[in-house]
Amino acid sequence: MTVDLLFSWLSSLTSTIEDSSILLLVAIIIPCVALFLVMAVNAIVMVYVERKVAAFMQDRVGPMGQGVGLHAGKWGLLQTVADALKLLTKEDIIPEKADKFLFILAPFVIFIGAFIAIVAVPFGETVIVADFNIGIFYILAMGSLGVIGIIIAGWSSNNKWSLYGGMRSAAQIVSYEIPAGLSIIVIIMLTGTLSMQGIIEYQSGGMGNWIIFANPFAFIAFLIYFISVIAETNRTPFDIPEAESELVGGFHTEYSGMRWSFFFLSEYANMLVVCAVAAAGFLGGWHSPIPGYFDSNGWGIFWMLSKIVFLIFIMMWFRWTFPRLRVDQLMNVCWKVFLPISLINIFGVGVWTLIFG
Amino acid sequence: MIKYFRDIWESISTMMTGLGITWKHMVHIRRDNVTLQYPEEKWPRPERNIGFDHSNYNVIRSRLQVDIDDCIGCLKCERACPVQCIKIVTEKAPTRGEDIQEIGHIGVTSNSSRKAMVVTRFDIDMTECCYCNLCTYPCPEECIFMTGGPNAHKHPIDYEFSEFDRSDLIYRFAKPGTKEGMDKLKPTEKVKA
Numbered sequence: 001m002t003v004d005l006l007f008s009w010l011s012s013l014t015s016t017i018e019d020s021s022i023l024l025l026v027a028i029i030i031p032c033v034a035l036f037l038v039m040a041v042n043a044i045v046m047v048y049v050e051r052k053v054a055a056f057m058q059d060r061v062g063p064m065g066q067g068v069g070l071h072a073g074k075w076g077l078l079q080t081v082a083d084a085l086k087l088l089t090k091e092d093i094i095p096e097k098a099d100k101f102l103f104i105l106a107p108f109v110i111f112i113g114a115f116i117a118i119v120a121v122p123f124g125e126t127v128i129v130a131d132f133n134i135g136i137f138y139i140l141a142m143g144s145l146g147v148i149g150i151i152i153a154g155w156s157s158n159n160k161w162s163l164y165g166g167m168r169s170a171a172q173i174v175s176y177e178i179p180a181g182l183s184i185i186v187i188i189m190l191t192g193t194l195s196m197q198g199i200i201e202y203q204s205g206g207m208g209n210w211i212i213f214a215n216p217f218a219f220i221a222f223l224i225y226f227i228s229v230i231a232e233t234n235r236t237p238f239d240i241p242e243a244e245s246e247l248v249g250g251f252h253t254e255y256s257g258m259r260w261s262f263f264f265l266s267e268y269a270n271m272l273v274v275c276a277v278a279a280a281g282f283l284g285g286w287h288s289p290i291p292g293y294f295d296s297n298g299w300g301i302f303w304m305l306s307k308i309v310f311l312i313f314i315m316m317w318f319r320w321t322f323p324r325l326r327v328d329q330l331m332n333v334c335w336k337v338f339l340p341i342s343l344i345n346i347f348g349v350g351v352w353t354l355i356f357g
Numbered sequence: 358m359i360k361y362f363r364d365i366w367e368s369i370s371t372m373m374t375g376l377g378i379t380w381k382h383m384v385h386i387r388r389d390n391v392t393l394q395y396p397e398e399k400w401p402r403p404e405r406n407i408g409f410d411h412s413n414y415n416v417i418r419s420r421l422q423v424d425i426d427d428c429i430g431c432l433k434c435e436r437a438c439p440v441q442c443i444k445i446v447t448e449k450a451p452t453r454g455e456d457i458q459e460i461g462h463i464g465v466t467s468n469s470s471r472k473a474m475v476v477t478r479f480d481i482d483m484t485e486c487c488y489c490n491l492c493t494y495p496c497p498e499e500c501i502f503m504t505g506g507p508n509a510h511k512h513p514i515d516y517e518f519s520e521f522d523r524s525d526l527i528y529r530f531a532k533p534g535t536k537e538g539m540d541k542l543k544p545t546e547k548v549k550a
Binding site: 321 | 365372375376378379380382383386389390391392394
């Protein structure tokens, strides 16, 4: 969509360049740079918001300052920028006994996993880099690439804590993919398509048509999907792979500076991706809640982003409310609660569509 | 089987309770906030109750301050100091009780005593000061005092003075250039004589 539009626009601009493969490359690179900027801005803004939300929930004020200068700007608005600059200028430490190649590779694998998943996320009717006909399946598949990076990071650090973190992460993400995928199947059953735009198209016409309100089973599917993706993105209360207090950061214990910030960037990008899938799959994507009002293309981006931000806020709310689960509790919730309920869900949705429509 | 569903229900309801608590704290942050933005905001100082009217008896322990225009250079505070943190150097004034325009010396104090000496150096090292207040009692002109208390109208209380360099904690109260000015004045005096 966006690539095609850019390509045709560029071709109309320059009739002198005969070789269209260069234009295609440019048309691919421009949206990718834009997506990278979206990821970076998302990380910077969300880190600030997360710190503020955390502080407010604990009766603190979070990063604060009274003006640009020695302080971090009004209300500490420049705190994340200052932190990012600090991370960029920090020394790059690679442990002596670490597997250097894998140690350097791991952050990039995680980052690429998050980055190529975001490609298929629709931000508007035409604002989507690649509208695959298997979009939601593609996002699920690419979202799980990150776990490989986490295992590589845990292994190559040559550190017991990191290895524990990587192993726990593998077990956790592989387990929680199943209820998340089974909940996505509910969407696919209702819409009959795997394309992200097709799924959003199905939900046009106001709040009542959103899949989350389509039937009670879909609502349960949304809850299961949302809780499962919190576990997939390694966030509290499912953050046992990172577990500051027991694993000292888990798989990123040995990382510092820019490499460490890649993990952070990817964590927030993963949050963006899974919340975008939840917003597109259950909450109507870029459709306005009221049909006909604010439903133009520009408002579409606004609705999509506000739905994503709302879901990310709920993730933060969860993080600062619930304590971390034990490993056995985590597996118990996944295999004994979510899996049977989501299987029943699929059956229930099938019966519901058979009876009511 | 019933226990299974009861457990699920219990976990969901207790989760909602927890979320409600954090939500309440988040929306009432302005009321519940416990953080003080320290340099901009300060806790109110408590009322001082020392058993007698402290408006005429200053025992406040804060930073020492000298009104150098009132100082007659009698060295009583320097002698009273148990830790020798006050260093005073004086020179004889050319004429008693007369202003010296060049160095900004004022001849008569606010108590209308005529000054015989010019204070060229009046240093108080607050890193050494033990806040005993003993220097303030002998002062005949009441020009050395702790800031705040009865003198708050002249100098508001300063109990949190801090500097980046230790030497900045030596407070120099003599007017800058007094010593150089006196050195310049001396030879002209001799020529006149």
